[in-house]
Amino acid sequence: MEGSKVEKEDIICIICHCIPNKAYTSQCCGIVSCYTCVQNMKQNKLLTCPNCRNKQPNFQLNMYLQKLINKFPVPCKFDCGLILQICEMPSHEKQCPQKFIQCRLCEFKGNKELFIDHATQIHEDQILKLLEFNSYPQFSNQIDVLQEIKNAAGNICNIGITSKFYCGKSAGFKCTICTGVCGPMNGCNCVNCMELDIKYRKLDKGALVNGEGRISYFKNGSFYCGLKSADSRLCGKDYTCRHCISLIGDIPYYKRLFQ
Incomplete structure (x- = not known):
């Protein structure tokens, strides 16, 4: 990494290959892992480094790396076409018009517009019973x-x-x-x-x-x-x-x- 320039391969978790929301690095060889994978390693008593096989990898939260990751541009996971920095993505995903909504009464999944059409057409009786006085x-x-x-x-x-x-x-x-x-x-x-x-x-x-x-x-x-x-x-x-x-x-x- 040079300055604040970050490439995706430098920051993805070595275990799950996702961009960490909390970035941990090992003291043995400096590999990156996310909080969830580090916790899973501890719970499953996997005590060796998945990269260099050191028996005491000692993963620690890397605040500097996390600041760089927060500025990393990523596309919206709902495929709306928007690309934002990771730190901005959570607030966008809550309001994204393409956000998938899972119906609790059946297996339908779709964006807000499709979900409303589905609910009013397929579950009209249930909606009326829930909303009527x-x-x-x-x-x-x-x-x-x-x-x-x-x-x-x-x-x-x-x-x-x-x-x-x-x-x-x-x-x-x-x-x-x-x-x-x-x-x-x-x-x-x-x-x-x-x-x-x-x-x-x-x-x-x-x-x-x-x-x-x-x-x-x-x-x-x-x-x-x-x-x-x-x-x-x-x-x-x-x-x-x-x-x-x-x-x-x-x-x-x-x-x-x-x-």
């Missing part, structure tokens, strides 16, 4: 609907028509009103998705979200949500609705979340 409790935390949300098991979750989280995997149990599957759009959910329900509604201990999407409180060995029936009875005062009855049967499964 209903009595389901709203989230206490604002959720970016384009952000990928995973539960504690690492499964990607969707928000169903009841405003509950669902991953589409096995719920781990089968109650009287569901099929034993977490979602995909309504009904009971697995313990890890229920944990997200509690987190995003900022619920205190002693509360879960039933299969209807209503906050249900545990009291005297039972759950009650306050649902008003067609004949004006209240769940918890005059009767127990079927969704809260379902939660009662699932107490052993959800126990760690509300006690």
Whole structure:
């Protein structure tokens, strides 16, 4: 490298062949590696240098190299035709008109314009159910609907028509009103998705979200949500609705979340 001039072959990670977002260099032979690959080497106990086979390569963060990398011009990964410095690329990629968006309800992937057409044509019913006014409790935390949300098991979750989280995997149990599957759009959910329900509604201990999407409180060995029936009875005062009855049967499964 001469001055601040940088060639791609001088800065790519020797392991993954990508331009590092955090550049590390080895003290043994000066090879470049990214943060992720250095961490993977440590976790897999690969203690020799992948280039010179030194048994103590000692990778360290190279701030000078990182400053040069930040000025390196790269094309947008969404093929919009724009070429920017690496340090400018993250803000552009958030707004890039060619950015790919993955549909959570199917396998479609496309840019914003194509995604909107797909959503309104293929998933019209689901969109209407999510956007129309209903009595389901709203989230206490604002959720970016384009952000990928995973539960504690690492499964990607969707928000169903009841405003509950669902991953589409096995719920781990089968109650009287569901099929034993977490979602995909309504009904009971697995313990890890229920944990997200509690987190995003900022619920205190002693509360879960039933299969209807209503906050249900545990009291005297039972759950009650306050649902008003067609004949004006209240769940918890005059009767127990079927969704809260379902939660009662699932107490052993959800126990760690509300006690």
